[in-house]
Amino acid sequence: xxxxxxLATYRAELWLLSPSCQPYTVLNPLAKGxxxxxxxxxxxxxxxxxxxxxxxxxxxxxMLVENVAGFExxxxxxxxxxxxxxxxxxxxxxxxxPLQFGIPNSRLRYYLLAKAQPMPFPGTIASGLRxxxxxxxxxxxxxxxxxxxxxxxxxxxxxxxxxxLDEDVPERHSTHxxxxxxxxxxxxxxxxxxxxxxxxxxxxFTRGYVRMAERSGSVLQMNxxxxxxxxxxxxxxxxxxxxxxxxxxxxxxxxxxxSPTELLRIFHFLPTAKTEAQESFQWPAxxxxxxxxxxxxxxxxxxxxxxxIRYLFEVEGRPTEESDSILLKRMAHDSGxxx
Numbered sequence: 001x002x003x004x005x006x007l008a009t010y011r012a013e014l015w016l017l018s019p020s021c022q023p024y025t026v027l028n029p030l031a032k033g034x035x036x037x038x039x040x041x042x043x044x045x046x047x048x049x050x051x052x053x054x055x056x057x058x059x060x061x062x063m064l065v066e067n068v069a070g071f072e073x074x075x076x077x078x079x080x081x082x083x084x085x086x087x088x089x090x091x092x093x094x095x096x097x098p099l100q101f102g103i104p105n106s107r108l109r110y111y112l113l114a115k116a117q118p119m120p121f122p123g124t125i126a127s128g129l130r131x132x133x134x135x136x137x138x139x140x141x142x143x144x145x146x147x148x149x150x151x152x153x154x155x156x157x158x159x160x161x162x163x164x165l166d167e168d169v170p171e172r173h174s175t176h177x178x179x180x181x182x183x184x185x186x187x188x189x190x191x192x193x194x195x196x197x198x199x200x201x202x203x204x205f206t207r208g209y210v211r212m213a214e215r216s217g218s219v220l221q222m223n224x225x226x227x228x229x230x231x232x233x234x235x236x237x238x239x240x241x242x243x244x245x246x247x248x249x250x251x252x253x254x255x256x257x258x259s260p261t262e263l264l265r266i267f268h269f270l271p272t273a274k275t276e277a278q279e280s281f282q283w284p285a286x287x288x289x290x291x292x293x294x295x296x297x298x299x300x301x302x303x304x305x306x307x308x309i310r311y312l313f314e315v316e317g318r319p320t321e322e323s324d325s326i327l328l329k330r331m332a333h334d335s336g337x338x339x
Contacts, residue, residue, distance in 0.1 A: 002041070004049050008058035014309070015060045017042070018300060021068040024076070027206075027215060034076045043076065046083050054087045062312050063114040066300055069095055071110040072131060080112070089114040092121045094132040094308075098266075098301045099201065100142035104158040105266050107204045107301060113312050122314050135311050161220075162197035163272045164265040178257040180219060182247045186239070188213035189250065190232060196224045202266070207297030210257050210290075217297075222254035260292035268302040 022028060023036035034043060053059040063084075071077055072093065084091055092113045098105045115121065123137030133141040180189075191214045193203045205217035221228055231253055238246035260283065264270045270281055283292055 002045060002049060004052035004056065004058070007049065008053060008056065011058070012060050014062040014064070014312075016064050016066075016305075016309075017045075018066045019076075021071075024071045024074050025068045026070045031070075033074045034079065039076055043079065046080055050083065051087060059087070059116070061116045061119075063089070063112070064305070064308055064312060065110075065112040065114075066305070067110045069108040069110055077110075077112075084114050088117045090117050090119065090121065091115075092124065092132065092136070093130075094135070096133070096135075096304055096308075097142060098304055099158055100134065100139065101301075101303055101307065102158050103266065103268065103301065103303060104161050104164070104200045105202045105204070105301070109300070109304070111308055113308060115312070122311075135307060137314075138307070138311065158200040159272065160197065161195060161199045161202060164262055165197060165220075166259055166262055176222075176254070176256045178259050180255050180257060184213065185250055185255065186247050189247075189255075190236065192255075193218045194221050194228050194253075194255065195219070196221055198224060205258075205263055205266070205297055207294040209263075209293045209297055211293075217258070220256050220258060222256065223252055226252055228253065260289060260296060263293075263296045267296060267299055268306075269299075 019042035020036075020038040023031055023033050023039045025031060033039065050059060065080070072095065081091060094111045094113070095108060096111060097108045113121070121136060180192075195202055195218045197220065199218075202218040203215075206212075206215070208216040210216075231250065235246060235249040238249055258266070261270065264281070265272050
């Protein structure tokens with residue numbers, strides 16, 4: 001079992017924690033929160049291990065916790081806040097989505113930042129305990145632009161999906177390697193969230209992507225000239241009339257899933273196509289495509305987490321560049337590369 005003595009040997013100043021989300025996700029109507037066995041390890045770490053490390057002065061000075069939206073209403077969150085307060089940590093809670101960082105993906109997540117007192121959080125003086133919808137001092141609360149009739153200008157802050165797509169796609173007459181199978185389209189096609197390469201928003205991708213049609217992530221319509229709704233109306237009509245091979249009506253839409261590599265770009269593990277940076281990452285040869293999708297769906301958006309870490313080390317009154325320099329030196333020291 002994980003204990004304080006083992007963790008103390010790492011002398012880590014920063015903990016990045018992403019406990020199991022299944023006990024808290026709104027997609028699971030039977031979620032049990034703290035009573036779920038998958039929540040026990042995180043609770044043990046916070047309530048048993050961390051207090052012992054504080055007593056021995058081997059505790060981390062900074063922490064970042066990530067989980068699904070919904071965690072903020074859990075009893076686990078209340079226990080976390082109570083423990084951190086008793087141990088002398090200051091905390092900041094946020095609900096953020098990649099959309100507000102210019103990334104065309106809706107993935108609302110709960111984040112908690114913790115600092116060993118008396119280190120303050122810049123831009124939060126006299127703000128009291130609140131759930132922030134932006135990083136203090138960096139922008140403003142994000143409001144879903146779909147709440148407004150004239151929302152097109154607001155959506156322009158996000159990139160187009162096409163900036164994240166693979167370049168070496170097959171010709172129009174070929175079958176794309178990520179094409180949606182006919183059987184899936186026939187049975188579940190009407191449930192897909194279908195977007196165009198010009199879209200500036202996509203639904204949250206989960207570990208069930210390509211295995212589930214609903215609420216697991218968007219799919220692509222590569223033909224931007226055809227109207228999706230009218231094409232599906234014709235397909236459903238042909239299907240209802242018993243027409244053989246009715247699914248062929250959908251062929252001109254060129255529907256397909258995102259590839260694992262494209263999702264890595266959306267999650268910012270890889271640079272976007274427009275950066276013209278070289279991609280050195282390769283999936284392990286023995287890793288199945290199914291596992292690749294599952295790993296991505298369980299992951300975090302790297303850019304959002306990077307911005308939070310940068311803010312966590314930010315010092316009030318110091319320029320951002322100076323704070324970044326301090327962060328880099330600490331990271332180099334922790335990795336043993338700084339003498």
